[in-house]
Amino acid sequence: EVVLTQSPATLSLSPGERATLSCRASQSVSTFLAWYQQKPGQAPRVIIYDASNRATGIPARFSGSGSGTDFSLTISSLEPEDFAVYYCQQRSSWYTFGQGTNLEVK
């Protein structure tokens, strides 16, 4: 099973700041990695797929990068609605998610 490890577990930042979230895979997943955003009481929403492609309707302040085992999600300037839990997910071997990064308001 491919294990995805996200860091940090919690990231405390202020609106307007830059956020960088990391996801490391236990083995190469090529670029078969997606990022999801989940707010309390809601289903997740895809932000990035195939490592660097923004999903439909996602603002340009979100960007993804990486390949193989190391990936990152960057939010260039945080908006109030960006504070949420973010999960990475791979589709290279079955489908697994990371444990999540809680992006909270500082």
Next chain:
Amino acid sequence: EVQLVESGGALVQPGGSLRLSCAASGFTVSSNYMSWVRQAPGKGLEWVSIIYSGGNTYYADSVTGRFTFSRDNSKNMLYLQMNSLRTDDTGVYYCARGYSSNGGVVDYWGQGTLVTVSS
């Protein structure tokens, strides 16, 4: 408009059975990759099962042999039959649609239905 509406969640005793349903609208389930993804209370996400457009089904190791994913094309419905339920099956179960180009990225989710396995 694409919509997914789950139902069937309930409180059930360990060892019991439950069938979840997912009503799809705005698209055809038989032409898409469809999945069930669950989330234990306060925890992360776990992919449970996927059905391909051709009808092949695949399961997480944790549910293989206990859960069965099926669909009714005439009703545009999906079902998850869950047998031999365990306490660690507790969680919100989401019905989800995968991208047409690859099923392993979800573009639409239902609102979820809560399954509680407890004595």
